[in-house]
Structure formats: structure tokens, C-alpha cells
Amino acid sequence: MKKLMACSVVALLTAAGANAQPGPAYDLLLRGGHVIDAKNHIDAVMDVAIKDGKIARVAAGLKAADAVKAIDVRGLYVTPGLIDLHTHNYFGTGEKNSYAGDLSVVPDGFTFRTGVTTVVDAGCAGWRNFEDFKDKVIDRSKTRILAMLNIVGKGMRSGNIQQDMTDMDGEETAKMALRYPKVIVGIKTAHFNGPEWLPVEQAVIAGIKANIPVMVDFGADRPTRPLYDLLTKKLRPGDIYTHMFSGLRQEQDPVTKGPQKGLIEGRARGVYFDAGTGGGSFKWSLAVPFIQQGFKPDSLSTDLHVDSMNSSTKDLLNVASKFMAMGLSVSEVVAEMTAHPAKEIRREDLGNLSVGSVADVAVLRVQKGKFGFTDMVNSRMDGNSKLVDEMTIKDGKIVYDLNGMEALPWTAPQGDISQDRRWTSWPRPKPRPDDGVKLH
Ligand SMILES: [Zn+2]
Numbered sequence: 152m153k154k155l156m157a158c159s160v161v162a163l164l165t166a167a168g169a170n171a172q173p174g175p176a177y178d179l180l181l182r183g184g185h186v187i188d189a190k191n192h193i194d195a196v197m198d199v200a201i202k203d204g205k206i207a208r209v210a211a212g213l214k215a216a217d218a219v220k221a222i223d224v225r226g227l228y229v230t231p232g233l234i235d236l237h238t239h240n241y242f243g244t245g246e247k248n249s250y251a252g253d254l255s256v257v258p259d260g261f262t263f264r265t266g267v268t269t270v271v272d273a274g275c276a277g278w279r280n281f282e283d284f285k286d287k288v289i290d291r292s293k294t295r296i297l298a299m300l301n302i303v304g305k306g307m308r309s310g311n312i313q314q315d316m317t318d319m320d321g322e323e324t325a326k327m328a329l330r331y332p333k334v335i336v337g338i339k340t341a342h343f344n345g346p347e348w349l350p351v352e353q354a355v356i357a358g359i360k361a362n363i364p365v366m367v368d369f370g371a372d373r374p375t376r377p378l379y380d381l382l383t384k385k386l387r388p389g390d391i392y393t394h395m396f397s398g399l400r401q402e403q404d405p406v407t408k409g410p411q412k413g414l415i416e417g418r419a420r421g422v423y424f425d426a427g428t429g430g431g432s433f434k435w436s437l438a439v440p441f442i443q444q445g446f447k448p449d450s451l452s453t454d455l456h457v458d459s460m461n462s463s464t465k466d467l468l469n470v471a472s473k474f475m476a477m478g479l480s481v482s483e484v485v486a487e488m489t490a491h492p493a494k495e496i497r498r499e500d501l502g503n504l505s506v507g508s509v510a511d512v513a514v515l516r517v518q519k520g521k522f523g524f525t526d527m528v529n530s531r532m533d534g535n536s537k538l539v540d541e542m543t544i545k546d547g548k549i550v551y552d553l554n555g556m557e558a559l560p561w562t563a564p565q566g567d568i569s570q571d572r573r574w575t576s577w578p579r580p581k582p583r584p585d586d587g588v589k590l591h
Contacts, residue, residue: 522536
């Protein structure tokens with residue numbers, strides 16, 4: 152009886168204490184960075200406050216004392232977590248020479264260190280093997296993985312699998328897309344060599360039935376299915392043309408050196424154009440005149456796989472730095488990795504810093520120096536700026552911190568560690584009694 156009374160007294164005191172001294176309003180506060188949030192038209196020095204995994208406030212003059220953890224990010228850019236619209240992540244099946252296998256990369260190994268919090272897998276799996284991909288990779292990764300279903304039921308695999316028109320079924324593909332609407336955000340057709348329109352037509356059928364966009368890698372250049380017709384007749388407004396700077400399907404007008412009229416008319420009717428620079432899909436000889444003539448990409452993306460990650464593409468910030476070398480501003484390249492791709496996949500809940508949005512954030516540095524950027528034919532453009540990721544936050548918690556901005560000097564007192572879980576994914580360990588450190 153006595154014990155019960157004691158407990159209730161403690162409970163009362165705790166409740167009274169909580170009322171008298173409320174804790175800090177925010178879990179994490181990034182102070183003094185240059186915020187770029189294209190969706191909300193913010194391009195200015197501001198503070199970003201995070202609470203319970205969501206953006207709580209974006210404003211100037213927020214106080215450090217109002218957050219459990221405040222970090223000074225002056226001189227850096229603070230942007231929504233980056234979205235890489237074209238990647239390949241279906242690794243681990245053991246299949247050789249296959250994007251549902253050895254050609255794909257482990258997403259967590261390549262995302263957070265470049266400010267990327269969301270990737271879109273561009274068609275590694277079709278409706279027959281999507282659930283295996285989901286089980287093996289999507290559900291086990293820290294990175295947010297969205298997917299485009301390949302119109303080929305067996306997915307993006309070696310041999311003649313990608314050429315098998317009998318396995319391109321818009322109805323079955325749409326059914327699977329509708330089963331996982333939070334994850335499947337598009338339909339992909341890719342690498343088709345034949346003269347037929349069937350892959351594009353079946354992809355569009357799936358896109359209509361599942362109400363999601365189609366992304367096209369147009370494969371071999373065939374006179375029976377010209378690029379002009381794809382962009383002006385076959386695709387719908389809102390569909391996506393990737394590898395826009397490859398030059399492999401007559402994207403470039405031979406006279407003006409700018410985009411051929413199909414790209415211009417396609418954009419006018421609402422088709423989106425994605426970089427997808429990859430291993431063999433980006434040439435300076437196209438990109439420079441396109442940009443000079445005002446035909447900029449709607450979205451920047453890597454087409455990351457085991458070859459492109461080590462050759463000219465490297466990572467999303469390297470791609471963005473190439474476009475800065477061609478004259479795009481930091482604000483433009485950030486928009487093309489955040490709000491723009493979010494709009495293309497109709498996930499406008501992502502890629503912004505609106506109050507209430509998921510707190511995915513990248514803190515970027517523009518490094519000055521002498522840099523070289525290469526293309527698919529290994530020619531180089533020199534540049535003097537490069538984007539580097541300093542810190543990445545996913546769902547309100549720090550998941551990458553290049554220079555330990557959030558950490559205390561190793562000689563400093565540890566302080567209160569009880570609230571660490573509110574702002575970081577790697578809270579400091581509690582000292583053990585035999586460490587000789589006084590416990591809190
Ligand atoms: Zn690809």
C-alpha cells in the first residue's frame with residue numbers, strides 16, 4: 152500500500168515537472184543555411200526546424216535553445232533530400248549480367264553520402280518478380296526506394312528476355328502496380344531492339360490503367376518507330392523520356408545542334424525530359440548546345456549501376472556539378488533533383504520542405520577548385536565548382552555526416568545523451584558502470 156502511494160506521488164511530481172518545464176519545441180534545428188525549396192519558392196538564408204520526423208518550421212531567427220540539437224550550417228545549402236529518378240537497385244539475386252542481379256547496386260551504399268534520400272528503380276523488375284525485389288531490397292533498405300515496373304514481366308534481364316514481346320502485358324503490369332501504389336510510381340520500357348511499337352503501347356496501357364507515368368529508354372533507333380512519333384503521338388503528357396542527351400536516337404537536330412523538333416513539341420505537350428546519364432547516355436556535344444538553346448532537363452538522374460557509378464556518371468552530385476559547369480545555377484540543379492522529379496512521379500509529398508512534410512534534408516557544400524567532368528565518349532569539360540554532401544537527414548534523423556558537424560569533440564564532456572534518438576540515427580552509447588564515468 153505504501154509502495155503504491157509512493158509511485159503515484161512520483162507520477163504526480165513528474166507530470167507537474169513536465170508542465171512547469173516543457174522540453175525544447177524541436178528535435179533538430181539547422182541554423183543559418185541557404186535554403187533552396189523550389190516547390191515553396193524559397194531561396195534564402197533561413198533556419199529549418201524538425202520535430203517527430205517532419206518539417207516543423209522554416210523561418211529566419213529560430214533559437215538554438217528551442218531544439219534538442221542545433222547545428223550551425225552557415226555557408227552551406229539546405230535542400231530537400233535529393234530524389235534520383237533513374238537508378239538500378241535489384242541486387243543480390245546472384246544472376247549474372249542482369250539488372251535483376253549483378254549489374255544493380257546496393258542503394259544504401261550510394262545514396263545518403265550524396266544527399267539522396269529517395270531513389271526510383273527504373274524497371275529492374277517486372278510484374279512477375281517485383282515482389283521478390285520488394286522483399287529482398289525495398290523493404291530492407293534505409294533509403295526510400297520507389298519503383299517503375301518493367302513492361303517485360305520478367306524484368307530487365309540478360310539474353311532475349313527484354314526482347315520477348317509475349318511477356319509484355321500491360322494488364323498484368325497494371326494489376327501489380329495497383330497492388331503496391333505507395334511503392335510503384337511508374338512503368339518502364341527499355342532496351343528494345345525490334346521495329347515494333349508494342350513495348351511502348353503496352354507500357355502506356357499499363358500507365359493508363361494504373362494512373363502512373365511511363366518512362367522510356369527508347370532502345371535501338373528504328374525508322375519504323377521514329378522518336379518524333381514517340382514524343383508527339385505515343386506518349387501522354389506527364390510521361391518521361393530518359394537518356395535525353397545520348398544522341399543515340401536522333402535527339403539532336405543535325406542543323407541547329409539543339410534538340411530535334413520532336414523534343415520541342417513533346418515538351419510543349421507535357422512530356423518530361425530526364426538526364427539519366429548512365430554509362431552511355433550523356434554527351435557534351437549534345438548537352439552543351441541543348442543547354443545553350445534553353446533546353447534544360449526537367450530532372451537530373453544518374454542511371455546508377457555497377458558501371459556508371461565508376462565511369463563518367465559517378466553519382467548524382469557529380470551529374471549536378473556537370474550541369475553547373477554548363478551554366479546552371481545551384482538553385483536550378485537542386486530543383487531538378489527535388490521538386491521536379493517529385494512532380495514527375497506524382498509524389499509531391501516528397502522533394503520539398505513544407506511544414507508537415509517528411510523531414511528528408513540534404514546539406515550541401517559548393518566546393519571551389521579545379522575539377523574535370525567526363526561524358527560517355529570520355530571527353531572532358533573542366534569546371535571550378537563541385538557539389539559535396541555534408542549531411543543527410545532522413546525521416547528527421549541524421550543518417551550521414553561527412554565532417555562530424557553534429558558530433559562533440561572527443562575531449563568534451565558527453566553531456567546529456569538521453570534525447571539523442573530524437574535527432575540522430577546513431578545515438579551515443581550509454582556509459583557502462585565499469586567505465587568509471589558518472590551515469591546520469
Ligand atoms: Zn537505366
